[in-house]
Amino acid sequence: MAGRDRDEKQKQREPERELSKHHVSDGLHLRVCAIIIPPLQILLDNSSRDGIFFLSSMLYLLLDVLFLYVPLINEEAKCLTLDKRVKIAALVFRSVGDSRYLIRIYVRIKDGWVKSPPLRKLLGLAVCVLPIPQVAILLILPNTRGSNSLKTLTVLNGLVASQYFPRAYPLYQMYKAINFVNVGNMRSMKRHSLSFVHIRAKWMLNIFGYLVASHIFGAFWYYFSIQKEIECWIYACKSESGCEFSTSCVQSTHRSITLFKNLCPTNPPNTQVFDFGMFHDALESGMQRSTKFSNKYLQCLSWAIRNLSSFGSNLKTSASGSENLLALVFSICGLVLFMYLLGHMQTFMQNVGRDDNIRVRMKMINFRLILHEYGLFEENHEMEKKIKLAIKSKLADDGNYIVENMFSILSLEEARSFVDEIKCALFFDKLKKVDGLQHKDDLVLKKICKHLKPVLYNESSYMIREGEPLDRMFFLTQGIVLIYDSSGFSRTVEVEEKNVLYGEELINWVETASSQESNLPFSTRTIKSHSLVEIFAIKVTDLQREVSLERHNVNNMLNDIEIS
Known part of the structure; x- marks a missing residue:
């Protein structure tokens, strides 16, 4: 039935399209005749x-x-x-x-x-x-x-x-x-x-x-x-x-x-x-x-x-x-x-040569592989087109620009208009599955996504040290990290399951903490990069602001209900 209705609507629109084509054609003929x-x-x-x-x-x-x-x-x-x-x-x-x-x-x-x-x-x-x-x-x-x-x-x-x-x-x-x-x-x-x-x-x-x-x-x-x-x-x-x-x-x-x-x-x-x-x-x-x-x-x-x-x-x-x-x-x-x-x-001639160089470089970049690694390929064809346009525009300015991961895409000036869209596509569904965020409003989760900033760590760099205040929560998106603590326990984590979350204990802390950055929880482990690592991190202040703002709005609604 749905297909039949769709066909009927298309048939109804065909006369309008034909009329529009004739109108455009007549306008073009008038302009050409007006020149002569x-x-x-x-x-x-x-x-x-x-x-x-x-x-x-x-x-x-x-x-x-x-x-x-x-x-x-x-x-x-x-x-x-x-x-x-x-x-x-x-x-x-x-x-x-x-x-x-x-x-x-x-x-x-x-x-x-x-x-x-x-x-x-x-x-x-x-x-x-x-x-x-x-x-x-x-x-x-x-x-x-x-x-x-x-x-x-x-x-x-x-x-x-x-x-x-x-x-x-x-x-x-x-x-x-x-x-x-x-x-x-x-x-x-x-x-x-x-x-x-x-x-x-x-x-x-x-x-x-x-x-x-x-x-x-x-x-x-x-x-x-x-x-x-x-x-x-x-x-x-x-x-x-x-x-x-x-x-x-x-x-x-x-x-x-x-x-x-x-x-x-x-x-x-x-x-x-x-x-x-x-x-x-x-x-x-x-x-x-x-x-x-x-x-x-x-x-x-x-x-x-x-x-x-x-x-x-x-x-x-x-x-x-x-x-x-x-x-x-x-x-x-x-x-x-x-x-x-x-x-x-x-x-x-220089631009013809540059255009040829851009075409060669665009063919060398495996966009589908990059998007597939981040889980964006199957249902985000429009996103792929936007990313390609941004990369093409960047290559027009810098023919030697190298595209390796999502960080190299999000850092582009040309991609600024859809950075938040990419972040939401990457992490929105992940955040809905995190304990403490499952019942949050979608608007709050989208704001949290916008605050996630891409960060790169070189090999053998300390990301979090045991005993230090935990001031951020992050998703590990690319690379291999080494996790260990003072008790002698250690393990190597390779990113097989995409977007692994670290620092999720901050979610419970921001629900009960005051607005000041006091009494931050301490990290119980050390996380060290074993290769080039890419993460998307949100500062505790940004996380606390968004969660507390929602809590404040909920309290105001409850007070209004009690008064009425």
């Missing part, structure tokens, strides 16, 4: 909205660079045109991606920004949604004209590059959160596994940071290479009187195409005529004139990865100050990313 489609983030709760916002920011940070690939060079007319397909894709992704900032502003105002709006955060979000690349790259750059165009290009470059800082800030926050979590201070039993996960996350995040940096620097390399050729056009136009410079392919201006081709050769470039510096390879490849996006993207990404990994040492710059500044930033970023990546890679 930011307007859905308004449907999320506050606890998950921030994490989804960070992931969405990482995704759309990668897509923002599409604007830098929009400009194309019309080699025949020596003017600037736009790649329509990349332009449409960039505008769509930018418009969809910017909605996450509008939603974030709305949610922040709704949650309390109306009363005390943090101006710095509000300005940061506002800057992120400004259409800087749309205006600078799609409108101003293709229609630049006049002798002061270089100043215009410098301002545009500053605006486009500066907006990447607030838009990349969520990536920095996530990077900081993962890199600066101090797992070592956690008191959890899972500290080692958490540490390993965080180190692996740091390593993967740094590789991702390397790729993101290469992705962005490669796009800017392409964008600045076009501007470098425009700079050459301006230089060529100044060398001829009456030349009117313009990047537009629509506006009709007076300029010599032949002059541009002679003074700005790109295939191949001629450094004697004009030095294109670090953009020499980009212009020679002719990718600025190609509409094959995948080819130019992979070329730029490959160039950025190779130069970041070499800290920009292979960059050959011209005398241009802005170009040298760009090369300096490139080199510093490559060095910083490499240092972080190398450091976390080294830490990751």
Whole structure:
């Protein structure tokens, strides 16, 4: 009947479990969709909205660079045109991606920004949604004209590059959160596994940071290479009187195409005529004139990865100050990313080796034998799991730690949370069989168990001497002891029957003695360790406190009954 009832209850719970699974699955799908489609983030709760916002920011940070690939060079007319397909894709992704900032502003105002709006955060979000690349790259750059165009290009470059800082800030926050979590201070039993996960996350995040940096620097390399050729056009136009410079392919201006081709050769470039510096390879490849996006993207990404990994040492710059500044930033970023990546890679490999060492050491420890020796194995599988976690956490800190007995387990800082549980499992049933404690309340026996402290005695150490006051009661759990008295009687006791009790005469003494440690009974025998001995001892003061406290409570109850 019990089995049938259990089956019926399980059948009743199955629809609830299925509903719960569907609910979790729907929530996961919504989060994934909210990363790709930011307007859905308004449907999320506050606890998950921030994490989804960070992931969405990482995704759309990668897509923002599409604007830098929009400009194309019309080699025949020596003017600037736009790649329509990349332009449409960039505008769509930018418009969809910017909605996450509008939603974030709305949610922040709704949650309390109306009363005390943090101006710095509000300005940061506002800057992120400004259409800087749309205006600078799609409108101003293709229609630049006049002798002061270089100043215009410098301002545009500053605006486009500066907006990447607030838009990349969520990536920095996530990077900081993962890199600066101090797992070592956690008191959890899972500290080692958490540490390993965080180190692996740091390593993967740094590789991702390397790729993101290469992705962005490669796009800017392409964008600045076009501007470098425009700079050459301006230089060529100044060398001829009456030349009117313009990047537009629509506006009709007076300029010599032949002059541009002679003074700005790109295939191949001629450094004697004009030095294109670090953009020499980009212009020679002719990718600025190609509409094959995948080819130019992979070329730029490959160039950025190779130069970041070499800290920009292979960059050959011209005398241009802005170009040298760009090369300096490139080199510093490559060095910083490499240092972080190398450091976390080294830490990751060390932890992999330490994890392998822990697995080997855990296999060498016979947990079942240790627990079986103390009578804990058959019915304490949860205890075994807790002990294994504590030992694993200790081995993560000290790979040479040796586990021999229960003392080596209970002395662990990591085992502090369940030490009392182990003691009760070891001695509670034993105490219930001791004369004088058989009728004690279970709570008193559990308190006595908690006061039992593990003690180790080396070989040939005196544990109790005959004629000395008996100040403690203890269980002998491991080892061999020699017991003798002045009459010549002696015997050797080997722990065959587990948890042998000594000093049980103290139980009768504490029942009648006063609260002072006076008139303690004297030991009638000497107990000496014959090998390494492990005991669990309780001081007479602790034993007397717990027993007398129970007696005091019983007397108060009797007095209350008499009064009533």
